[in-house]
Amino acid sequence: MKLGVLQFPGSCDEVDAQLAAQQVGDAVLLWHGDRDLQDVDGVIIPGGFSYGDYLRAGAIARFSPVMESVTEFARDGGLVLGICNGFQVLCEAGLLPGALLPNANRRFTFRQVDLEVVQPDTAFTSACPAGELLSIPAKHGSGRYYADDATLDRLEESGQVVVRYRPEQNFNGSLRDIAGVCNQAGNVFGLMPHPEHAVDALTGSTDGLRIFESMRTAVEGAHV
Amino acid sequence: MRARVLVRPKDGILDPQGVAVERALPALGFEGVSDVRIGRLVELQIDDPAQLEEISAQLLANPLIEDFEIELLDDAPQA
């Protein structure tokens, strides 16, 4: 499997995402100005501040040349994982429902959180033991997931709410404790916490690896 | 010409900044202020004002969470 990690001038966690992805396959960086996705099997939009995150997080990044290709890639069913800023970009680009607003606590906040996998049956979570919590760090200033009630109901019914915060750990004020959602087809997934920062016992937990392992299973399953 | 786009959080969406300002005021001795909403003010020079609607909807505001209002200003140089 070969994953591509987008690199914007203001990306911060792109190398971390590449290192994490390399634990389950190949991973290359894809420059924001290029349209060529280099035949990757999946795309990761990493954390950081893409174009400085001025105006609204992800607002400008969604218009980059590489995002045109990613949008096509996603429409054709390609796997796209958006982490933190990547999640914000995917929402701004309309590839995922909803939006991410400034944290309710009005501060950038870095905290280890326990994520509940509510939807283990996706290309990104199949390797997560049902009911088990994933200990993964979150660090962002705009992570308050918002969508109108009708949309939220629909997302819950159609199983598009993939991960949730424990209610007492929902520091950013996300509606219904939503930490990550996928699109209807299930091939695009965005979450605020950082699985790529939970892939090595030395620097924390290894729970985040499950997300990348799930992607490998999805891709390599598709290949045979 | 000079134009101004006012971007506000949609009604019903929590505006923590606004709430914080509202909370801070009494401590500073200011009573009788309520319903504080904080949004974005974008001012720019534009050749073709007709484009503003689109620019606002696509970039300056996210229609899902924000409303915007366009004000065209005369060409008098900005204060």
Next chain:
Amino acid sequence: MRARVLVRPKDGILDPQGVAVERALPALGFEGVSDVRIGRLVELQIDDPAQLEEISAQLLANPLIEDFEIELLDDAPQA
């Protein structure tokens, strides 16, 4: 009554947001936009508008780097 405070970066003070937006627009196919300045829009309900000047200087704007302008709106409910 309803009032509005427009907070903008002082002239000569760097406005990274404005610069970023200006740089982005051509890529979206919008030419002819320049001198973009981005500030804050504060709208509120206030009993005694005379206080607004002080409130703005103390809390809504940072006089070091921002100017503000007060607009009193009629009491018509906000759009």
Next chain:
Amino acid sequence: MSEQLPALADALALGLTEAEYRLVCEKQGGPPNQVELAMYSLLWSEHCAYKHSKKLLATLPTEGPAVVMGPGENAGAVDVGDGLICAFKVESHNHPSAIEPFQGAATGVGGILRDIFAIGARPIAVLDSLRFGEIESSERSRYLLAQAVAGIGHYGNSIGVPTVGGEVYFEGPYEQNCLVNAMALGLGPREKLMRSAAAGVGNIVLIYGASTGRDGIGGASVLASAELGKSDGDKRPTVQIGDPFEEKKLMECSLELLDLGLIVSLQDLGAAGLTSSACEMASKGEVGIDIDVRKVPLREADMQPFEIMVSESQERMLCVIEPQNVDAVRAVCDKWEVSSAAIGEVTDTRLMRIYSVGELVGEMPVEALVDDCPIYDLDPQAPSEPLYPPPPASLDGSESLEEALLALIGSPNIASRRPLFEQYDAIVQSRTVRRPEQADAAVLALPNGSALAVSIDGNGRRVAADPYRGTLGVVLECASNLACVGAKPLGTTNNLNFGNPEKPHVAWQLTEAVRAIADACTALEAPIVGGNVSLYNEAASGPIYPTPVIGMVGLLPDATRAGRLGFAWEGEAIALVGPFAPSLAASELAKLRGEPLPAELPDVDIEAVREAQTAVRDAVREGLIGSAHDIAEGGIAVALAECALAGSIGAAVTIDAGDDPWQACFGEAPGGFICCGHPTALAQLAERCSVTRLGQVGGDSLRLDLGSQTLELSLEQLRESHRALEAMFQ
């Protein structure tokens, strides 16, 4: 620019003394014009010329086996093995932060990061050292704290460099003069180390990064070297605004240029902007530089030549490149959307010549600008009566030991820093092995399996009480923090935050503190590789506490064995390790009781402390012990509480309190460690240094048996008090 030449009055307004102005005229062979005077006033300011500290700094030890680059370059560097160096430096942004805390702190981080990548190292960590007035009583100090922390987070988080540690203290003498110091570390290939000396007559001088505006005009001389008066408002329009996104591109662009070998020499633009960067480069290279200010990309077209030369606009770099590389360099800049412009050239004239579209608007000998500024002797005198009023009392002495411990663990100087460091991304770059509150020092993994450890420390109150011994304690605590994670010091950086050095008692504080840094760093074999001096931190109410801030970087061979401070396993033995002679003099308890500062501190046996550090370090490296924490503010009781809270497990200990349980519980001194481990392991440790068995890990309360009395508190009670700072962030 104005035809008419500026006069003495202008020179005085720019911070020069009359004698200095006369000397400038002499060097110039006549009165300087506007551009020349502006440039002299900056380069001859305390900030650039170290007029009152140069002679003292020369006494610091700067050599050691690991030192690759000592003081003098943008940052110091030590060898960390496998062809890698660690560059590090601490810098202050005190005056700008006092005026606009968010931007002041943010641009402080931006500035220290540029120093790191200017020498070819990729920034891998930031630490902050902060001082404010009493936040519980001072609204303004709460504002400064919240804004400074937000500013540091804003810059570090946005640029993708983790903020892995720091320290913060609150004391009355900082009410008018807060301190905001930032330290950064970088990692780079030893053979690609970059220096700032301009070289190669005919080479091109190129500026790249943000465009130049009126930010911080006169900043270095007006902001950084003048006592803050009532009229700070007047200085406000010169606030610099930081743009971390611009700096991120600038950083990646610079590292790519260096990697491609396209640059001859590189220098960041900091305080005193283009003036100091260009002159420093020319001076170090013993060459001259011609600059045409009209070629500098401007944010405001109508800027005058002197404004362009002194502007402190952020996120700019200056480099010297060979003419045939101009296109290649500009191509890299374009890739990163960083604007660049060739603005001048290296000459053999030893002159700085400033042109404006071809017209010569300033001409100065480089040597006069950089080397001929008068250097002043200090006139140190120990004060005859106390310099500082006693702190306000919050305890009256009637408290029980329990009440005192809760008050201490909840006091702003000891309470958990979580509300601060939670605003910082501590893990980006996937290197952070120990985050804040996991250990006494931050630990950063290196590619070869070893790890860097870093700690930053200061204690103004103890230094105020006894500048020499207090400063010894600060340097020793830094090394103790490193020992607790298993690291041996490689090098040290320091930031000397003091009052007005022209006053004899401040000169004395400064002299004594530097003497202590020299003695301690020599004994610890932790040479000084860089630092920064911030003087005139003084208001009508008097000087700040003398605040030498020490940053120390060390190495541990095996990252997987990095120590922790929290108690580990139920049933493990707890021991006091090291020569610990607690005293309440200038302690946190004495402060809460409103006691005046003592005339001096107890003597310190550096050798004995160093031996204890070695023993603890080795024990951690061997995996002999489960936890290690050095005893600092609040004494042994607070240290035990911190170990229990960090491990979420209680402890029961017996302490020989003699006839003074207060001193035994809350007395402070360098050299003491709380360690836990298997009894036989601690017995082994006892063969290497003094070890006193105190008790056992376990339960959900902390119990101290003091013979005559006992002190017992549940972890819940302790945790509740420890969270006190949360209230300061509403």
